[in-house]
Amino acid sequence: MNGPIVIVGAGMAAYGVARELRKLDKATPLIIVAGDSAGAYAKPMLSNAIALGKAAHQLVSHSAAQMAAQLDATVLAHTRVLAIDTAARTLSTDQGEVVYGKLVLALGADPIRLPMAGDAATEVLSVNHVDDYVQMRARLEQVGEAARVTIIGAGLIGCEFADDLLAGGHHVTLVDPNLQPLGALAAPSLAAGLAQAWHGRSLSLRLGTTVAGVARTADGLLVTLADGGAVTADLVLSAVGLRPAIALAQAAGLATGRGIVVDAYGKTSADGVYALGDCAEYAGVGVLPYVAPLLTAARAIAATLAGTPTPIVHKKEAVIVKTPSYKLALAPPAAGIKGSWVDEIDGERTIARFVDEQGKLHGFGISAHTPALRQKLQGEIG
Incomplete structure (x- = not known):
């Protein structure tokens, strides 16, 4: 159907599709609708910017106006989408109606x-956007040097923030119900290696428990734990995970599960409507909240929009954990796979393989990793 291609969102997924599309199609009108300022930035930088001394404006590589010029697009910043009418192919926004050919x-x-x-x-922060980072930096600057920061969640993002804040000179307490950091992703040996790398530094691990409450006191915030303990903090960050944003799609009648359900081409249950990134649930794979699958989907969907139907082919790739104290690459096994971790020590490097009873490799983790070693192990996964 004729009409502009409209992209809702202005994160890495949105601008990724737009950039790839413009490589293939320089003529079709392109509209980007964003509820925020629509500046382009790399979201993964949010969890390693403190040690680098980066202010929020330094994380934004291009403004909305610059992206509009670069993409020959109309960028509607600070425009909230209220509803989608897939039959009429229109968006209702707080700034008026937007018509689309494909969405x-x-x-x-x-x-x-x-x-x-x-x-x-209500003072607990979650840093999921550059605007959240502005708030975190402001809170840290109010305290001055060596702020006391409690992080709820010792998964990927929690550990990255912990390492970053440590490097920035702050005191960190990491709280998680698991008995090791990265407990759901890393082999026990690698989780222990990360904990050991933090040993002797200004970080306290409060594992096997959860946060019960956060209250104001004269000395800051009192964080009470389910095991009866307590921690005093100047700032509390929550890093317990993300939930795909599906309310808009649900209201429009699109099929949703954990995310917006898409087929092999990134197409939703509505004609002419596609989805990708953290909000999408890919056929046979699920939700993939990482950069590599996002870029893979962006390239394929852009090709499809440009007239060459292209399936999204996700490859098993290791997640690089941004913890300079203990560099890790993790490719955990799929949920439900039965097997065990087998460790190989190679000098200062630990290679952990998750193998089933037949010795077949289903996942791995590496400390002090290299691209060549990651590629080799990825090629061995069954």
Whole structure:
């Protein structure tokens, strides 16, 4: 159907599709609708910018106006989409109606908010956007040097923030119900290696428990734990995970599961509507909240939009954990696979392989990794 291609969102997924599309199609009108300022930035930088001394404006590589010029697109910043009419092919926004020929949803994900008691529970921050980073930096600057930061969640993002804040000279307490950091992703030996790398530094691991409440005191924020313990903090960050943003799609009648359900081409259940990134649930794969699958989907969907139907082919790739204290690459096995971790020590490097009873490789993790070694192990996964 004729009409502009409209992309909702202005994150890496949205601009990724737009850039790839313009390589193939320089003529079709392109409109990008974003609820924020629509500046382009690399979201993974949010969890390693403190040590680098980066202010929020330094993370934004291009403004909305610069992206509009670069892409020959109309960028509607600070424009909230209220509803999608897939029959009429229109968006209702707080700035008026937008008509589309084809629509791409790059809505991202929202931080999971855990219920907790206390009069300061609303002060717990989740850093999922550059605007959130502005708030975090402001809080840290109010305290000055060596702020006391409690992080709820010792998964990928929690550990990255912990390492970054440590390098920035702050005191960190990491709280998680698992008995090791990165417990759901890393082999026990690698999780222990990360904990050992933090040993002797200004970081406290409070594992096997959860946060029950956050209250204001004269000395800052009192974080009470389910095991009866307590921690005093100047700042509390929540890093317990993200939930795909699907409310807009659900209201429009699109098929959703954990995310917006898409087929092998990134197409949703509505004609002419596609989705990718953190909001998408890929056929046979699920939700993939990482950069590599996002870029893979962006290239394929752009080709399809440009007239060459192209399936999204996700490859198993290791996730690079941004913890300079202990560099890790992790490719955990798929959920439900039965097997065990087998460690190989190669000098200062640990290679952990997850193998089934037949010795077949289903996942791995490496410390002090190299691209060649990652590629070799990825090629061995069955």
